[in-house]
Structure formats: C-alpha cells, structure tokens
Amino acid sequence: xxxxxxxxxxxxxxxxxxxxxxxxxxxxxxxxxxxxxxxxxxxxxxxxxxxxxxxxxxxxxxxxxxxxxxxxxxxxxxxxxxxxxxxxxxxxxxxxxxxxxxxxxxxxxxxxxxxxxxxxxxxxxxxxxxxxxxxxxxxxxxxxxxxxxxxxxxxxxxxxxxxxxxxxxxxxxxxxxxxxxxxxxxxxxxxxxxxxxxxxxxxxxxxxxxxxxxxxxxxxxxxxxxxxxxxxxxxxxxxxxxxx
Amino acid sequence: xxxxxxxxxxxxxxxxxxxxxxxxxxxxxxxxxxxxxxxxxxxxxxxxxxxxxxxxxxxxxxxxxxxxxxxxxxxxxxxxxxxxxxxxxxxxxxxxxxxxxxxxxxxxxxxxxxxxxxxxxxxxxxxxxxxxxxxxxxxxxxxxxxxxxxxxxxxxxxxxxxxxxxxxxxxxxxxxxxxxxxxxxxxxxxxxxxxxxxxxxxxxxxxxxxxxxxxxxxxxxxxxxxxxxxxxxxxxxxxxxxx
Numbered sequence: 001x002x003x004x005x006x007x008x009x010x011x012x013x014x015x016x017x018x019x020x021x022x023x024x025x026x027x028x029x030x031x032x033x034x035x036x037x038x039x040x041x042x043x044x045x046x047x048x049x050x051x052x053x054x055x056x057x058x059x060x061x062x063x064x065x066x067x068x069x070x071x072x073x074x075x076x077x078x079x080x081x082x083x084x085x086x087x088x089x090x091x092x093x094x095x096x097x098x099x100x101x102x103x104x105x106x107x108x109x110x111x112x113x114x115x116x117x118x119x120x121x122x123x124x125x126x127x128x129x130x131x132x133x134x135x136x137x138x139x140x141x142x143x144x145x146x147x148x149x150x151x152x153x154x155x156x157x158x159x160x161x162x163x164x165x166x167x168x169x170x171x172x173x174x175x176x177x178x179x180x181x182x183x184x185x186x187x188x189x190x191x192x193x194x195x196x197x198x199x200x201x202x203x204x205x206x207x208x209x210x211x212x213x214x215x216x217x218x219x220x221x222x223x224x225x226x227x228x229x230x231x232x233x234x235x236x237x238x239x240x241x242x243x244x
Numbered sequence: 245x246x247x248x249x250x251x252x253x254x255x256x257x258x259x260x261x262x263x264x265x266x267x268x269x270x271x272x273x274x275x276x277x278x279x280x281x282x283x284x285x286x287x288x289x290x291x292x293x294x295x296x297x298x299x300x301x302x303x304x305x306x307x308x309x310x311x312x313x314x315x316x317x318x319x320x321x322x323x324x325x326x327x328x329x330x331x332x333x334x335x336x337x338x339x340x341x342x343x344x345x346x347x348x349x350x351x352x353x354x355x356x357x358x359x360x361x362x363x364x365x366x367x368x369x370x371x372x373x374x375x376x377x378x379x380x381x382x383x384x385x386x387x388x389x390x391x392x393x394x395x396x397x398x399x400x401x402x403x404x405x406x407x408x409x410x411x412x413x414x415x416x417x418x419x420x421x422x423x424x425x426x427x428x429x430x431x432x433x434x435x436x437x438x439x440x441x442x443x444x445x446x447x448x449x450x451x452x453x454x455x456x457x458x459x460x461x462x463x464x465x466x467x468x469x470x471x472x473x474x475x476x477x478x479x480x481x482x483x484x485x486x487x
Binding site: 012086089241 | 260261299300301317320321327329331332335344345347372388
C-alpha cells in the first residue's frame with residue numbers, strides 16, 4: 001500500500017464528484033430537507049420526532065453513500081479503468097482506502113450539515129453529544145460505501161445497481177427497529193435483524209438519543225466498524241487482477 | 245545468439261464460456277520490434293493481449309514477459325497496456341486523467357504534458373474526456389500507457405477511427421520508441437497498417453497462422469500486397485488443416 005496512490009485516488013474520486021455539482025447538491029441538501037420534512041410530518045407528535053430524528057440523521061449517509069459508491073465502482077468496472085488500474089502498481093487497499101477517504105469526507109460534510117439543521121433549527125434533543133451522533137453518521141456512511149462497493153460486483157448495469165437499494169437497504173431499514181420495535185417482530189425476523197449491520201447502527205443512535213454514549217453504544221459502534229471491515233474485505237475479493 | 249524475447253508464449257490455451265478461444269498457441273515477440281498482431285475482429289487478438297498483460301485467466305500454457313511470468317507484480321510498472329475501448333475517466337479532464345495515472349505509476353508530473361503532446365492532444369488538455377470524440381478518447385488512453393515509458397507496450401487497436409495524418413504520426417512515434425529500445429505489440433484488423441510493423445503475427449480463429457517480417461510474408465506468398473498475402477496464408481493454412 002502506498003500513501004501517495006491512496007491520496008491520489010481519494011483526490012481523483014472527489015474531483016469526479018466535483019464535476020457533478022447536482023449530485024453534490026443533492027447529497028448535501030436532500031438529507032437536510034428530509035429531516036425538515038420529518039419534523040413537519042410529525043408536527044402533532046413531537047415526541048416521535050425526538051425519538052427517531054437522530055437515528056434517521058445517522059442513517060441517511062448510509063443510504064446515499066451506498067448508492068453513490070455502487071454506481072461509481074460499477075462505472076470503474078464497466079469502463080475498463082478498473083482493469084487498467086489492476087494492471088498498474090496499485091494495491092487493492094489503495095483503491096479501497098482512496099474511496100473510503102473521499103466518501104468519508106463527503107459523508108462528514110453531509111452529517112455535519114444535517115446535524116446542524118436538526119439540532120440547530122428543529123430543536124432536536126439527544127441525551128448524548130451531538131458530535132457523537134454526527135460521528136456515528138460518518139461511520140454509517142463508510143459502512144454504506146463498503147457495502148456499495150461489494151454489491152457493485154454483482155451488477156452489470158446501473159439499473160441493476162440501483163435495484164440493490166430496495167433489495168439490500170430497505171429490508172435493513174424495516175428490520176433495524178426504526179419503524180417498529182424489534183420486540184414486536186416475528187421471532188425469526190428478530191434473529192435476522194440481529195445479524196444485519198444497520199440494526200447496530202440504529203441501536204447506537206437510539207442509545208445516544210436516550211441515554212448517551214455508554215458501553216452499549218460503544219459495542220454498537222464496534223459492530224458497525226467490524227461490518228465495514230468485513231464488507232471491505234469481501235469487496236476486495238471482487239477486485240480481481242485476472243478475469244475470465 | 246539473439247537477445248531474450250520480450251514476450252514468449254508457449255502452448256497457451258484460453259477458454260471462455262466453455263469454448264476454446266486460443267488453441268494452444270506459441271509465439272515470440274523480439275525485443276525492440278514493432279510487432280503487429282493482425283487478424284479479423286473476434287479472432288482472439290484481445291484475449292492474447294490480455295493474457296500477455298496478465299489480466300486474463302488462462303487454462304494452460306505459459307506466458308513469459310520480460311523474463312517473468314505474465315502478471316507478476318514487478319511487471320505492473322514495466323508493461324503499458326491500452327485496451328481497445330478507451331479506459332479513462334469520462335468525468336475528468338485529459339490532464340486530470342493523466343495526472344492521476346502518473347501518480348499511480350509514480351511518474352514525474354512533467355511527463356503529463358509530454359505525453360499529451362505525443363498524442364497530439366495539447367489543444368484539448370483541459371477538456372473533460374466525456375465531451376471528446378471516440379478517437380480523441382483513444383488517444384488519451386494511449387497517452388496513459390506512455391507516461392512511465394515502459395519497456396513493453398501492448399496496444400489493442402490504438403489507431404482505430406483516427407485521422408490518417410494522426411495515424412501516420414502515431415506509427416512514427418511507435419517506430420521511434422522501438423528504435424529507443426521499447427518493444428511494441430500492436431493489434432490491428434486493417435492490413436494497410438501491417439507495413440508499418442517490423443514483424444507480423446497473423447491470427448485467425450484463435451490460431452497463429454504466421455510469424456514473419458512483412459518482406460518474408462511477401463516473398464513466401466509471392467504477393468506484393470500484404471492483404472493478399474494474408475489471404476494466401478489463410479488458404480494455405482486451411483488446406484494443411486484439412487489434410
């Protein structure tokens with residue numbers, strides 16, 4: 001692994017994003033607007049907004065980074081630039097870390113902006129630190145990126161890549177406990193939820209909302225990191241130097 | 245004794261989707277030559293090139309490049325490879341693309357402008373690649389492979405769709421590189437480029453039919469025109485195969 005190549009890759013990915021100002025604007029503004037939308041949807045139930053406002057804030061980056069990475073990496077695979085890079089002195093880790101840094105920076109800006117809107121304008125209150133919420137949002141973004149990278153190997157077209165969103169993200173959203181408490185789900189679904197990474201992301205955010213950053217929240221954060229590393233390792237196995 | 249070949253392929257068998265694409269072929273490419281790999285589309289040229297660069301999964305046989313097994317780590321900075329479809333980032337400018345690949349290759353940034361000039365893209369250096377024509381994109385892709393001046397260049401149809409003047413200039417560039425010691429393996433499906441090469445590999449249906457210099461090919465077939473000479477070679481090869 002070479003820091004020079006990693007940094008160059010991160011700079012290149014960010015440069016590519018910069019060429020697409022509309023995507024940047026949507027990445028940064030849509031979560032803020034959704035948070036505002038949620039606030040007014042729950043106009044008559046302010047307690048519900050207080051309960052799910054922070055978890056939702058922390059999960060947005062997961063969704064957007066999943067999509068952006070899946071498509072970017074798919075393009076890298078289908079336009080032959082991945083094959084070119086694989087025939088050059090670049091290690092897979094350089095590529096993965098480069099992507100991680102670039103999207104991590106975008107996620108950080110996204111998380112800070114959304115948190116600013118939620119805590120500053122919408123009067124969202126959490127027991128823990130607002131910065132911890134933003135920090136967990138960034139961790140979730142990296143998790144989304146790692147999963148997007150992995151699934152890009154199983155899509156041949158951008159249409160297929162987009163379909164991984166309902167296939168992989170929505171079930172996790174339904175099962176994580178955000179909409180319905182996991183205790184109310186069928187028993188086998190609780191078992192499934194227990195092995196999905198977004199469950200722990202949600203639990204951590206919920207913990208920050210109600211109690212603050214304690215050992216349980218730390219455990220959740222570690223699980224999110226572990227799932228990210230696992231997804232990255234799986235993603236690395238899909239970056240092949242030799243192909244059929 | 246001749247110097248070690250830049251590329252030595254022995255009994256190379258490549259299967260794709262259960263079908264043999266390369267049928268245990270053997271060949272050598274001499275160092276410092278411009279070797280043309282000629283044959284119709286679909287004959288296996290790209291697959292052979294991919295095997296030489298080490299990105300193709302092969303069923304059996306050996307491919308030795310610059311004295312090492314194809315795909316070895318140390319070859320990654322010594323073999324320049326240009327795929328048939330331009331593999332550059334459409335959302336970056338010409339210069340941004342080359343700067344990135346220069347960083348990956350560890351090449352001095354000054355080389356970026358030099359290779360842009362070599363492929364005649366000076367006037368477009370700041371343009372986003374996605375807004376360029378197919379031929380211009382192909383030139384950017386080619387420029388990438390020239391960045392670190394590798395001793396071996398594997399170029400898959402680098403001159404398709406280019407302006408005739410530019411095509412001539414590029415072939416002169418290739419000849420100049422070979423004179424300076426670079427080995428070039430260049431594929432083409434148009435026979436009028438064969439004369440630009442010092443050596444030829446004629447390919448058809450996953451077989452190497454002939455490995456000769458253009459003059460040897462002319463002498464052996466009695467045809468002055470290389471296109472006709474190729475036709476004769478195919479006919480003779482098919483008669484032998486039928487026997």
